[in-house]
Amino acid sequence: MNRLKSVCVYCGSNFNGDENLRNAIKQLAQTLVTKNITMVYGGGSVGVMGVIANDILNLEGKVTGVIPQFLMDKEVGHAGITEMIVTENMHQRKQKMADLSDGFIILPGGFGTLEEFFEVLTWLQLGLHSKPIGVLNVDGFYDPLFAQMDLMVQNRFLKQANKDLVFNESDASVLIEKMDNFSAKPDDVWFRDRNLV
Numbered sequence: 001m002n003r004l005k006s007v008c009v010y011c012g013s014n015f016n017g018d019e020n021l022r023n024a025i026k027q028l029a030q031t032l033v034t035k036n037i038t039m040v041y042g043g044g045s046v047g048v049m050g051v052i053a054n055d056i057l058n059l060e061g062k063v064t065g066v067i068p069q070f071l072m073d074k075e076v077g078h079a080g081i082t083e084m085i086v087t088e089n090m091h092q093r094k095q096k097m098a099d100l101s102d103g104f105i106i107l108p109g110g111f112g113t114l115e116e117f118f119e120v121l122t123w124l125q126l127g128l129h130s131k132p133i134g135v136l137n138v139d140g141f142y143d144p145l146f147a148q149m150d151l152m153v154q155n156r157f158l159k160q161a162n163k164d165l166v167f168n169e170s171d172a173s174v175l176i177e178k179m180d181n182f183s184a185k186p187d188d189v190w191f192r193d194r195n196l197v
Helices: 019-034 047-058 069-073 090-100 111-125 143-154 172-180
Strands: 006-010 038-041 063-068 083-087 104-106 133-136 166-169
Touching (some): 019 172, 038 090, 063 069, 063 090, 069 083, 104 111, 111 133
């Protein structure tokens, strides 16, 4: 069992004002604070990032931001969070966020959110970490992405067992509960079939 103490949240630096997304963010913030889970995120004050950080802080929860210096210089860093870690570049930022976290949650976002999601998912598939990954799939936002994964399985570019490593839930409390009880089973066949071990 994982017993999450900190969770990295990947999300958009924009917010479209959608009421259902706003409610989902509130529910996730409440769930994290109730379970005394620190949120680790990209340190921004804008978009979904800023909204969830403010929600957690308003509930007296803990927020750790990790941001590269060039974004701090652009004044997009959140000034009121519990802890801010400034890195030299984006690569150090992503590594630090992963190192500080016991799991990863994906909220709606754009290119950056997807890039971070697939990186930690690939690391899990390769056995580089054994931390749970959950998608908070608000209003089916990520349904097309999961449909694409099904197509990858169908065309044998992805194993069903590896697709099943990702939790896909629309309710934050259900998602956290599943992540909290996650146990990774690395698929060593991925390596053996390619003579990598």
